[in-house]
Amino acid sequence: MAAFSPALPLAVGLSGGADSTALLLACAQKWPGQVQAIHVHHGLQAAADDFEQHCRALCRRLQVPLTVQRIDARHASGESPEDAARRARYKAFEAVALASNAQNAIHSIALAQHADDQVETLLLALSRGAGVAGLAAMPADWERGGVRWHRPLLRVAGVQVRDWLRAQGQDWVEDPTNTDERFTRNRIRAQLLPALDAAFPAFRDTFARSASHAAQAAELLDELAQQDLALTGSPPEIRLLQGLSRARQANVLRHWLRVAHATTPSAAQLGELLDQLAACTTRGHRIHIKVGRGFVVRSGPRLDWYNPEVLV
Numbered sequence: 001m002a003a004f005s006p007a008l009p010l011a012v013g014l015s016g017g018a019d020s021t022a023l024l025l026a027c028a029q030k031w032p033g034q035v036q037a038i039h040v041h042h043g044l045q046a047a048a049d050d051f052e053q054h055c056r057a058l059c060r061r062l063q064v065p066l067t068v069q070r071i072d073a074r075h076a077s078g079e080s081p082e083d084a085a086r087r088a089r090y091k092a093f094e095a096v097a098l099a100s101n102a103q104n105a106i107h108s109i110a111l112a113q114h115a116d117d118q119v120e121t122l123l124l125a126l127s128r129g130a131g132v133a134g135l136a137a138m139p140a141d142w143e144r145g146g147v148r149w150h151r152p153l154l155r156v157a158g159v160q161v162r163d164w165l166r167a168q169g170q171d172w173v174e175d176p177t178n179t180d181e182r183f184t185r186n187r188i189r190a191q192l193l194p195a196l197d198a199a200f201p202a203f204r205d206t207f208a209r210s211a212s213h214a215a216q217a218a219e220l221l222d223e224l225a226q227q228d229l230a231l232t233g234s235p236p237e238i239r240l241l242q243g244l245s246r247a248r249q250a251n252v253l254r255h256w257l258r259v260a261h262a263t264t265p266s267a268a269q270l271g272e273l274l275d276q277l278a279a280c281t282t283r284g285h286r287i288h289i290k291v292g293r294g295f296v297v298r299s300g301p302r303l304d305w306y307n308p309e310v311l312v
């Protein structure tokens, strides 16, 4: 938090839980008159009104302007309720930043994820078999929608955040779902983090270092994919793809499918596509492989992708 120097005015995403309560308090103390808060009311759980009340009382006491955004975070089929809520929340933050008037325009938004959240994200990525992009976990800073986003607590342990809050005499609302071990993240927090603490006391720092190595590697792979896609064309030409190593083919194909078709192949689908590419040496060789909601096919000298649902 010491090195955190955001462009002001700053808005803090305030859920009412310990972490964002602490972040708002620290920021309001550091930059009086330059900080505001955004609370998103999901209406998903009975405790939502308690969260809102806590946020209103806290902001009144700190004399911090508060915007409460009500959202409908119902999830689409195939999407987890947590992902839907997170996506809707980010959209709500962006809408508030966009609507902030010129005089008090929000330049940065800070979120309160801390080092334990980062370790949980990394372990979740490992449990899904993620590649380096997933193992990069959460970035500390990024830019989107003309706003700088920050996670200033990413190197601070969860217990330190709560200890600081207690020392400040500040209360918070405990999210009742945080102890529900039906959620994987909560099982990681309750069962794995204490075991990691016992086995590797420095795990928060060392895991964070691995995540930032992965982030750097992911950036390089992305740059290489852009260069290779410029070489093969989009959609890519089969003969030019075949001139690349198998690892580079995999990298550029993943990139092409993501940027051009917003789809990600499974490891098995990509493996099959690479095998087909290697075998594609005759004019008549057909390629037709399911990827995401559609198919990668051969179309003359190139690959192509189509979604049959969109064609009808």
Ligand SMILES: Nc1ncnc2c1ncn2[C@@H]1O[C@H](COP(=O)(O)OP(=O)(O)OP(=O)(O)O)[C@@H](O)[C@H]1O
Residues within 6 Å of the ligand: 012, 013, 014, 015, 016, 017, 018, 019, 020, 021, 038, 039, 040, 041, 042, 089, 110, 111, 112, 113, 117, 175
């Ligand atoms: N309903 C919300 N309204 C505003 N900001 C939110 C809300 N939910 C989460 N955030 C922001 O996003 C961050 C990450 O959310 P996440 O749900 O992972 O954590 P959290 O357990 O809610 O954190 P906290 O201890 O602050 O409640 C929060 O620390 C907070 O800054």
